[in-house]
Amino acid sequence: MKRLAALIGALLLAAPVWAEPSNSPNLELQGPMEQGGLIVGMALPGARATLQGAALPVAENGIFAFGFDRDHGGTARLIVAYPDGTHVERVLEVAPREWAIQRIDGLPPKYVSPPAEMLARIATERELKTAARAARVDETWFALPFIWPVTGPVSGVFGSQRIYNGEPRRPHYGVDVAAPTGTPIVAPQAGIVTLAHPDMFFEGGLVFLDHGHGVTSVIMHMSRVDVTEGQAVARGDVLGAVGATGRATGPHLHWGMFWRGAQVDPVNLVGTMPEAAPTATGGD
Numbered sequence: 678m679k680r681l682a683a684l685i686g687a688l689l690l691a692a693p694v695w696a697e698p699s700n701s702p703n704l705e706l707q708g709p710m711e712q713g714g715l716i717v718g719m720a721l722p723g724a725r726a727t728l729q730g731a732a733l734p735v736a737e738n739g740i741f742a743f744g745f746d747r748d749h750g751g752t753a754r755l756i757v758a759y760p761d762g763t764h765v766e767r768v769l770e771v772a773p774r775e776w777a778i779q780r781i782d783g784l785p786p787k788y789v790s791p792p793a794e795m796l797a798r799i800a801t802e803r804e805l806k807t808a809a810r811a812a813r814v815d816e817t818w819f820a821l822p823f824i825w826p827v828t829g830p831v832s833g834v835f836g837s838q839r840i841y842n843g844e845p846r847r848p849h850y851g852v853d854v855a856a857p858t859g860t861p862i863v864a865p866q867a868g869i870v871t872l873a874h875p876d877m878f879f880e881g882g883l884v885f886l887d888h889g890h891g892v893t894s895v896i897m898h899m900s901r902v903d904v905t906e907g908q909a910v911a912r913g914d915v916l917g918a919v920g921a922t923g924r925a926t927g928p929h930l931h932w933g934m935f936w937r938g939a940q941v942d943p944v945n946l947v948g949t950m951p952e953a954a955p956t957a958t959g960g961d
């Protein structure tokens with residue numbers, strides 16, 4: 678937060694044209710201003726907000742969220758407007774991050790280049806995911822502290838460039854935690870289940886959990902899914918169990934998170950893993 682305050686302070690000093698009007702209401706932003714960062718905004722009740730000109734949902738209590746994708750560049754312009762006609766405008770600098778390269782070998786070839794007979798199934802599953810992303814949850818659970826869904830050795834980090842059996846593929850949008858099959862997976866924060874599927878081609882057992890305003894946890898490769906779509910869960914409730922279903926080389930939790938089209942890094946919400954061991958296996 679010190680860094681954030683310093684950054685905003687520097688921006689305001691460097692560009693007085695963006696400075697808040699002297700009587701403007703307060704606006705506080707929490708979260709890392711960097712690629713993969715999820716930001717929680719706290720304005721006053723009645724606020725409206727836009728990011729790069731697009732309206733953001735703002736709760737009645739003035740809380741809102743937005744995220745920066747892994748490949749977000751440069752700056753983002755945030756405007757918060759109040760019913761009395763005042764507004765706050767901030768140009769946020771999105772810091773770049775360095776991404777690791779992770780090679781994963783020994784996958785069955787069908788998970789690297791799916792055969793033609795799998796393409797219809799993959800397309801159908803993509804439609805299910807797209808439909809789930811259209812869900813609207815008005816709660817602001819995303820502003821509360823998160824917990825790890827599973828604890829254990831971290832075997833994959835957010836944003837790494839993936840090379841499967843020597844073939845470059847899309848980056849890894851989540852964190853992997855190695856754990857035995859059957860280990861319970863708990864909800865990192867309260868949410869509404871917007872997708873619950875027992876076995877998708879790539880994801881295996883898959884759950885989407887919307888923590889409000891589209892800030893959604895993605896849990897993959899589950900051996901068992903214990904929740905159903907539309908179900909409300911509390912932080913710490915069991916969602917299912919660790920497995921190695923879908924494109925996985927061993928049993929592990931995959932925890933991803935997105936806000937709208939932006940894939941964000943869940944670790945920013947939960948902090949470092951307690952007692953993470955350095956020798957980890959099992960990834961996707």
Ligand SMILES: [Zn+2]
Nearest residue numbers: 851853931961
């Ligand atoms: Zn993963």
